Amino acid sequence: MDAKTEELRSAHDVLAEFYVERMAGAMDRMPVDRAMLGLFCDLTLAAGVGREVGDIGSGTGHLAPVLAARGVSPRGFDLSPGMVKVARRDYPDFPFEEADLRALPLADASLAGVVCWYSLIFLAPADRPVAFGELARVVKPGGYLATGFKDGDGRLRRGGRSAGLGVEYDGYWLSAAEMEAHLTDAGFAIVFRGSRPPDADESTPQGYLIARRM
Numbered sequence: 001m002d003a004k005t006e007e008l009r010s011a012h013d014v015l016a017e018f019y020v021e022r023m024a025g026a027m028d029r030m031p032v033d034r035a036m037l038g039l040f041c042d043l044t045l046a047a048g049v050g051r052e053v054g055d056i057g058s059g060t061g062h063l064a065p066v067l068a069a070r071g072v073s074p075r076g077f078d079l080s081p082g083m084v085k086v087a088r089r090d091y092p093d094f095p096f097e098e099a100d101l102r103a104l105p106l107a108d109a110s111l112a113g114v115v116c117w118y119s120l121i122f123l124a125p126a127d128r129p130v131a132f133g134e135l136a137r138v139v140k141p142g143g144y145l146a147t148g149f150k151d152g153d154g155r156l157r158r159g160g161r162s163a164g165l166g167v168e169y170d171g172y173w174l175s176a177a178e179m180e181a182h183l184t185d186a187g188f189a190i191v192f193r194g195s196r197p198p199d200a201d202e203s204t205p206q207g208y209l210i211a212r213r214m
């Protein structure tokens with residue numbers, strides 16, 4: 001594992017319990033995120049390509065019950081063993097495993113869809129073609145991808161400081177146009193674009209894209 005990946009992974013191990021507290025009940029306060037995920041689930045089920053979806057960069061696992069309530073079967077993957085541990089503890093009814101989204105332990109065209117909620121924003125520019133290609137590889141033709149992200153200018157940021165836990169890692173706030181370009185280059189067609197202004201505790205607008213695997 002390279003030094004940047006190790007930094008990101010170990011930072012999220014340290015952040016795991018902090019995120020458990022921060023994300024508790026978060027989806028109840030985020031109607032736009034809920035609606036976006038609901039639309040993703042409806043589109044995926046309507047496509048008739050199955051129910052199993054990957055929650056890629058699943059973090060504390062709190063999206064699993066939200067997705068399951070909309071009829072799909074989520075399966076979480078996260079780089080950080082600490083995140084996987086809290087997700088398994090707090091959401092024991094759902095499967096979570098350690099994996100890097102740049103090399104998913106999944107067969108080609110094995111999922112009906114993937115959700116990447118604030119997990120693609122850590123990809124260094126050089127890693128993006130492989131990562132988006134990997135997402136396209138595991139989704140069945142006709143299946144869907146949904147992503148939520150911080151809509152920004154693509155510049156490198158150092159994240160983690162706000163938690164006050166002494167960890168830092170690289171992040172990139174991508175513009176919607178950049179995110180779209182990566183998705184279309186990988187073999188997805190955009191079917192929905194969304195955006196909302198920042199909430200009081202957010203520094204950027206939030207972007208949302210849903211795309212169909214061609």
Ligand SMILES: C[S@@+](CC[C@H](N)C(=O)[O-])C[C@H]1O[C@@H](n2cnc3c(N)ncnc32)[C@H](O)[C@@H]1O
Pocket residue numbers: 008009012023056057058059060062063077078079080083099100101102116117118119122
């Ligand atoms: C900001 S958290 C979001 C977690 C969750 N999706 C949510 O919305 O609450 C980002 C998560 O992505 C994971 N992550 C970052 N890079 C990853 C990679 N290359 N492969 C898998 N997971 C990754 C981190 O470990 C972290 O748990």
